[in-house]
Amino acid sequence: MLLRQEGGMTAIQRDYSLAGQETPRAIERGLANAQWYRPPIDPARLRELSVRTNGRAAFDTLLWLGLIVGFGALAWTLRSSWWAVPAFMAYGALYGGASDSRWHEMGHGSAFKSGRANDVIYYLASFMLLRGPTQWRWSHVRHHTDTLIVGRDPEISFPRPTSRFDIALFMLGWKSVVPLVRTMLRHAFVGLDENTQDYTPEGEQKAVVREARIYVGILGVAIAWSVATTSIWPVMFIGLPTLYGVWLVVFFGLTQHAGLTEDALDHRLNTRTVYMNPVFRFLYSNMNYHVEHHMFPTVPYYNLPALHAEVKQYLAPPLPNTLAAYREILTALDGQAKDLAFELPLRNLPTGPDHGGVGTVDVGVRLWGSPGVDLGAVESFVNGEIRRVDVEDATYAVYRLAGSEIVVTDGLCTHGAAHLADGTIVDRMIECPKHNGRFDLRTGEPARKPVKEALQVHAVEIRDGRIIIEPERARPRA
Ligand code: FES
Known part of the structure; x- marks a missing residue:
């Protein structure tokens, strides 16, 4: 009309x-x-x-x-x-x-x-x-x-x-x-x-x-x-x-x-x-x-x-x-x-960084002569921290859980365009920052809607205090 x-x-x-x-x-x-x-x-x-x-x-x-x-x-x-x-x-x-x-x-x-x-x-x-x-x-x-x-x-x-x-x-x-x-x-x-x-x-x-x-x-x-x-x-x-x-x-x-x-x-x-x-x-x-x-x-x-x-x-x-x-x-x-096109006067938005995520983005490195990827030093994480680490075109979420356990998953939620490093840990689950969907951090299985597809959890090896994963090798599900 x-x-x-x-x-x-x-x-x-x-x-x-x-x-x-x-x-x-x-x-x-x-x-x-x-x-x-x-x-x-x-x-x-x-x-x-x-x-x-x-x-x-x-x-x-x-x-x-x-x-x-x-x-x-x-x-x-x-x-x-x-x-x-x-x-x-x-x-x-x-x-x-x-x-x-x-x-x-x-x-x-x-x-x-x-x-x-x-x-x-x-x-x-x-x-x-x-x-x-x-x-x-x-x-x-x-x-x-x-x-x-x-x-x-x-x-x-x-x-x-x-x-x-x-x-x-x-x-x-x-x-x-x-x-x-x-x-x-x-x-x-x-x-x-x-x-x-x-x-x-x-x-x-x-x-x-x-x-x-x-x-x-x-x-x-x-x-x-x-x-x-x-x-x-x-x-x-x-x-x-x-x-x-x-x-x-x-x-x-x-x-x-x-x-x-x-x-x-x-x-x-x-x-x-x-x-x-x-x-x-x-x-x-x-x-x-x-x-x-x-x-x-x-x-x-x-x-x-x-x-x-x-x-x-x-x-x-x-x-x-x-x-x-x-x-x-x-x-x-x-x-x-x-007038359908009427808009209120532009809101007075402070200028500040346009930030799609929460934390900083770390960059990991591919290891020479091995399929491994180095995602950083364990010591650089505090307990409860989640950090985004990018390696070439892949992105990961690295979690340090209580007791200093390190978990690494794929970075992006399987439901939509959100990085899990911006999420929150609830009882060994990661809750996505976009729609509160959850994944079990032990298995990657969906634990709360709207997520339906499992998240890749990577096998982690700690070598000389560094967090190493081999992304091609899928972690066996518990
Ligand atoms: S984008 Fe993660 S729950 Fe929707």
Whole structure:
């Protein structure tokens, strides 16, 4: 649809689907799976910030769940008076709103140290939001790969033009929850839509259908319970809170990317960091540090303020508060409603090194008269360090684990364009810096999605204190 023609320039409403003309265009322009800007950071400090603790995540999660139960009990107690309205509003905001950032953090697997705890809360929060856990895991992987790239990112929630009226429709659920219900019913009874097929691997598509049917079953029981008892209360506690709490998802979600530059390979141009008060930060799990999260998704939410302090010199100035963020968002959306090509004034980006990775790159040497490759001195590594070492056109990740054990793997993640030396070690696994996929460092086997293909682990020999591998010789799998 042609929306504007002015001075020979035309702006055309873009096709935000993943199966339209924008998709091949994005690929041709090198915007898919591309390398993104990352500011420099001391690798040792990043390792420190990437450490997860069960205690902190458990405290926040129990507080959130406790508040849901508390406000639910209050709403039930007050159900015959108008005082139930604010109690249900709080219950809905916690159930259908604050669950969004919990879903997000657990989906990245970065909140708890325990993978199982992350998964349990991820599944619970997914249901509260009516998001299929498998479908949305893959959708979010793509969002991190191709943030705000039109035709590639399935999570562009506010495409151009988004009017103020549209925002009201999002907050009321018409443009947010209703499409989710439609998708759930379609997945349960008809099959996967084109977008979901695009980003969900074939082997996982059955799980999408199964989960949609489970959701339909649970909601069906709640509805049947309400009908059988001719009472609205069962669905007021299960199902409807997704609808009457979604305004909080939209309230925070708008601050992430709305109105910012599309098709830019730099999160400083398409993502916002906004300073928020402690209550908002609890409800939103510190996702107001959204630029930092996109650049370093291995850092758990509770360490994002500290990460912000480390890298803020390289970022655009954060918005000082939520009100300022909304002023900026409305300026952008109002401008784009009149002119699709409208952009906010260029953000004041500090000049600094464009750094695709974290640490420095060492160069190894091929040994004369042997197939061996020298990757450096053991002594030059500290415990817990990971370093990238390049040898001719090959790149490796060299790890010094606790007890001074040296492990060498291929450098690049088998899932995408990320160097594992920028990742973090979690219980003898390397976690990729791009989508939090993991490999077992003993065997190279995938240990967490989205990685599916094993990583090459090389046999290491220590000769005179030097780390030697023979890359042609595959290490036998344990
Ligand atoms: S690039 Fe996706 S998990 Fe590594």
